Amino acid sequence: MKFTLSWLRDHLDTKATLEEITTRLTANGLLVDSVENPAETLKGFKIVEILEAHPHPNADRLKVCRVNTGTDIVQVVCGAPNARAGLKGIFASPGTTIPTSGMVLGKSRIRDVESAGMMCSERELGLGDSHEGIIELPLDAPVGEDFCVYKGLDDLVIDIEITPNRGDCLGVRGIARDLAATGIGDLKPLKIPSLKGKFSSAFQVRIDDLQGCPFFTGRLIRNVRNSPSPEWLQKKLRAIGLKPISALVDITNFMSYDRGRPMHVFDADKLQGSLTIRKARTGDQLQALDNNTYLIPSDALVITDEHDVCSLAGIMGGLASGCSEETVNVFVESALFEPVRIAMAGRALRILSDSRYRFERGVDPAVIEEGLEQATQMILDFCGGEASNIIRAGVAPSEHHRVPFHTSRVQTLGGLSLPKEKIYEILERLGFMPEGEHTFKVPSWRPDIKGEADLVEEILRIHGYNAVEAVDLPRITPEEIRQNPESQVDRPWKIRCSLVSRGMSEAYTWSFIKKEWAEKFGGGDSLLAVENPISADMSDMRPSLLPLLLDALRRNIARGHKELALFEIGNQYHVAGEVLAATGIRGLETGPRHWLNSGRSVDLFDAKADVYAVLESCGFDPSSLQLSTEMPPWYHPGRSGTLMLGAKTKVAYFGELHPQILEMFDLQEPVVGFEVFVNTIPAAKGLKKDFTLLSPYQPVERDFSFILDTHIPGEKLLQLIQKLDKNLITSVSVFDVYQGKEVPEGKKSVALSVRLEPRENTLTEAEITNLSNKIIENAQKILGAELRS
Incomplete structure (x- = not known):
C-alpha cells in the first residue's frame, strides 16, 4: 500500500x-517496506527557457537551440517539433541520469554540432507517455528552479506491507486512524456531502444473490x-504509481486508495436496461x-444488464460499458460484496x-x-452534470457486532499491566466503544475482531510490544515429564x-520447490502445483523437506x-x-580437524542415531520397531x-x-539424511525406565560372535537378545561385522557385546553361563544363527 506523506x-x-x-x-504492525523520494530520480532537471531555435545546418529535422539555464547560456541540439524561441521546458545537463533509460548524459556532437545536454x-522523465515533443511549461515558470520543486514532486512516498486482516488500512484514512490511536496526531474530521438528487431515475437494480451482494447502491449522473x-x-495518483486516465476513472482510483472504497463507473448509455x-x-x-476475455466460473458474481454481462462484480468492469472521452451519462456503483466469493473468482480467473x-x-x-456521496x-x-436520487437494492448492513472484554485479560493473556x-483510552481511539461493564462495540471497519483475545492484541499493538516484560517460563521437572510426558511439552x-543437543542446527525453508526437485522426491502432481508461483523455482508444494535442506548444505559448503x-x-x-x-541431513566428515582426531x-x-534420538525424545522406545530395506528412490539402496x-x-x-540426488545438488561427498513422520509415533505411556540409582554390584560384559544369513x-x-x-x-x-575368508558364502559374522547389570546381588558364574546359553539357543532357534568358534 503506497501513499505520500502529504496525502x-x-x-x-x-x-x-x-x-x-x-x-x-x-x-503498529504496518511494516514500512520503503520510503522513496521522487526528487532523487528527477535531481538535476531544471526549468529553462529557449532563447533561440535555428535549423540544424546538417539535418532537416533537428534544431540548434540557445538555452538559458538561469546561470548560463548553453547550446543544445533538439529534434522536438515544438522546440521554439520563448518556450519554457525541462533541461538535463551533462552528468544527469535519465530516469526511464538509465542513460547518463554527456557533451556530444550531433551531425558536427556540439550539444551540451538535452531538452x-x-x-523521458517518467511523467507520461507523450514523446511527440518536449514538455512545455507556463510562461511564468521560474527559470533555473528545480523542476521537481516547482511541480511539488518532492513528496515522500511511503510503501507499507498490509497483513490480510487489516483491510481497513488499504485506504489512507484507515492508516491515519491507526496512527492517531497511538497519540502521534489527531484524525481530522471528514466532511461527507449529503446530496439531494435533481431527479428520480427510472433505472433499476435487482440482486438475485443476496449472500454474495448484501447491499448495492448507485446513482445516475447525466450530462x-x-x-x-x-x-x-x-x-497523488502518479506518486503511488497509478497512471491518470480521465476524471471518472481517476475519481474511482482515488476513492479506492483514499477511503479503501472500491467503486465502478458505467457508461449509462452503453447499458441495455436495468x-x-x-x-x-x-x-x-x-x-x-484489461482487454482480456474471461470465461466466468459458475460461483462468481456478475453484474448484467438485460442482455449481457457487463462487470465481474468486485473485481473488474467490462470494456463494452466502460467510460471514454465521449461519455455523457454515467451510473456510479458503490456496493458490498462477500469477500470469499471475490477471492475465489479472482483466483480462478x-x-x-x-x-x-x-x-x-x-x-x-x-x-x-458515504463513498457514493x-x-x-x-x-x-x-x-459537471446533475445527479439522481440514490438507487438502493438489498439490505443495508446491520449494527456493529459486540465482543466481551475484561480488562484483567490484558495482564493474564498479554503480560502487560495497564490501568483501566x-x-x-486506547480502545476508544481505535473506534471500539464500551457498552456496559464488559462489552465493547466493534467499529464497522474491523471485521477481523472476533473475540476478547483480539482486543488484547490491539492494546499490546498500540501501547507497544516492547513494554511487555520478559518472564521466565516455569521449569518442567523430570518427575512431571514422567507422569504426563505428552501434555507437558509438544513433540516438535x-x-x-533433542536434535540441537546432537549438534544440529535448525533451518527454516520455503514450502515451495521447483518441479524438478518435487518429482525426484515423490511429488510433482498437478494438484500440488502453485497457481501463481513467486518464481519458477517455487512452482510446487514440497513433498519432502530434504531438497531445500540439501540446497542449504550446498550453499554452505560453497562458502567453506x-x-x-x-x-x-x-x-x-x-x-x-x-x-x-x-527431517535432517549431515554432510562430509564428523569431528573437528585435529592431529589427535583424523575424523571420519x-x-x-x-542418521539412524538421529532417528532414535527423535523417537526417544517423544517417549517412545525405538527397539520395538521393525527394520525394512524397502526405501524411496532418493535413498541409496543397501545403505x-x-x-x-x-x-x-x-x-x-x-x-x-542416492548419488544421483547428490549430483543434482552438486554435492561431491556422501550425505546422510533422515525423515521421521511425527504423527505416526505412538503416544508415550511414560518413559522407558524410572530414574534409579546406579547398581552397587559389578556389571559383567560378554562378547558373542554369530554367523547368520546376510x-x-x-x-x-x-x-532378540534384549528381550530375553x-x-x-x-x-x-x-562391534564388528565381517564377510569374507573363513565365513561361508551368503553368510556374515556379527560380533556383539552384551552388558549385564545385576540389581540385587553379584552374578555367579552359573547365572552368567545360563544366560549366555539362553542367548545362543534363542539365536540359533529363531534366527538360525551359529556361534562362531
Whole structure:
C-alpha cells in the first residue's frame, strides 16, 4: 500500500517527523517496506527557457537551440517539433541520469554540432507517455528552479506491507486512524456531502444473490464532461504509481486508495436496461477493461444488464460499458460484496485488481453510501452534470457486532499491566466503544475482531510490544515429564531440543520447490502445483523437506562451512494430505580437524542415531520397531533403512542419499539424511525406565560372535537378545561385522557385546553361563544363527 506523506497529512493532523511516523507504523504492525523520494530520480532537471531555435545546418529535422539555464547560456541540439524561441521546458545537463533509460548524459556532437545536454519529454522523465515533443511549461515558470520543486514532486512516498486482516488500512484514512490511536496526531474530521438528487431515475437494480451482494447502491449522473482530472489528483495518483486516465476513472482510483472504497463507473448509455447482480451461468464471459476475455466460473458474481454481462462484480468492469472521452451519462456503483466469493473468482480467473485486493480483505460497510456521496460530489465538481436520487437494492448492513472484554485479560493473556483508564483510552481511539461493564462495540471497519483475545492484541499493538516484560517460563521437572510426558511439552519442541543437543542446527525453508526437485522426491502432481508461483523455482508444494535442506548444505559448503548438520520440523505435502516431518541431513566428515582426531565420513548409522534420538525424545522406545530395506528412490539402496510399526505404518526413513540426488545438488561427498513422520509415533505411556540409582554390584560384559544369513539384519539379533531379560541386560551393541575368508558364502559374522547389570546381588558364574546359553539357543532357534568358534 503506497501513499505520500502529504496525502497522509490530509487525514492526520501531526507534527511528527518522517522517522517518527515510519517507526510508529512498523510498531503498529504496518511494516514500512520503503520510503522513496521522487526528487532523487528527477535531481538535476531544471526549468529553462529557449532563447533561440535555428535549423540544424546538417539535418532537416533537428534544431540548434540557445538555452538559458538561469546561470548560463548553453547550446543544445533538439529534434522536438515544438522546440521554439520563448518556450519554457525541462533541461538535463551533462552528468544527469535519465530516469526511464538509465542513460547518463554527456557533451556530444550531433551531425558536427556540439550539444551540451538535452531538452526532455514526459516519457523521458517518467511523467507520461507523450514523446511527440518536449514538455512545455507556463510562461511564468521560474527559470533555473528545480523542476521537481516547482511541480511539488518532492513528496515522500511511503510503501507499507498490509497483513490480510487489516483491510481497513488499504485506504489512507484507515492508516491515519491507526496512527492517531497511538497519540502521534489527531484524525481530522471528514466532511461527507449529503446530496439531494435533481431527479428520480427510472433505472433499476435487482440482486438475485443476496449472500454474495448484501447491499448495492448507485446513482445516475447525466450530462458530464469526462475531461482530465485536476492536477492535484493526478499528482497523488502518479506518486503511488497509478497512471491518470480521465476524471471518472481517476475519481474511482482515488476513492479506492483514499477511503479503501472500491467503486465502478458505467457508461449509462452503453447499458441495455436495468442491472442485475447474480451468480454467473454456464457460458457467461466478459471482455474486461484489461482487454482480456474471461470465461466466468459458475460461483462468481456478475453484474448484467438485460442482455449481457457487463462487470465481474468486485473485481473488474467490462470494456463494452466502460467510460471514454465521449461519455455523457454515467451510473456510479458503490456496493458490498462477500469477500470469499471475490477471492475465489479472482483466483480462478487469475485477476489481481485493486478492487479485488480490497474486497477480499473486507471493506468498511459503513462507507458504501458515504463513498457514493463523496464520489458523486467529485464528479459534479470535475465533470459537471446533475445527479439522481440514490438507487438502493438489498439490505443495508446491520449494527456493529459486540465482543466481551475484561480488562484483567490484558495482564493474564498479554503480560502487560495497564490501568483501566489507559486500556479504555486506547480502545476508544481505535473506534471500539464500551457498552456496559464488559462489552465493547466493534467499529464497522474491523471485521477481523472476533473475540476478547483480539482486543488484547490491539492494546499490546498500540501501547507497544516492547513494554511487555520478559518472564521466565516455569521449569518442567523430570518427575512431571514422567507422569504426563505428552501434555507437558509438544513433540516438535522436544524433537527440536533433542536434535540441537546432537549438534544440529535448525533451518527454516520455503514450502515451495521447483518441479524438478518435487518429482525426484515423490511429488510433482498437478494438484500440488502453485497457481501463481513467486518464481519458477517455487512452482510446487514440497513433498519432502530434504531438497531445500540439501540446497542449504550446498550453499554452505560453497562458502567453506563443510561440517554441517541441519534439520527442520515442518509439513510436507502430498495428494492425500499434509504430513508433519522431522527431517535432517549431515554432510562430509564428523569431528573437528585435529592431529589427535583424523575424523571420519558420515554414514547411515549417524542418521539412524538421529532417528532414535527423535523417537526417544517423544517417549517412545525405538527397539520395538521393525527394520525394512524397502526405501524411496532418493535413498541409496543397501545403505538405508525404514523403521516400521507393524506391517504398514512407516515411522521413519534414514540412510545415505542416492548419488544421483547428490549430483543434482552438486554435492561431491556422501550425505546422510533422515525423515521421521511425527504423527505416526505412538503416544508415550511414560518413559522407558524410572530414574534409579546406579547398581552397587559389578556389571559383567560378554562378547558373542554369530554367523547368520546376510539377508537377516543385525538389528533383529540385538532385539532378540534384549528381550530375553530386560531387567538384567542393559545394553547390546554390535562391534564388528565381517564377510569374507573363513565365513561361508551368503553368510556374515556379527560380533556383539552384551552388558549385564545385576540389581540385587553379584552374578555367579552359573547365572552368567545360563544366560549366555539362553542367548545362543534363542539365536540359533529363531534366527538360525551359529556361534562362531
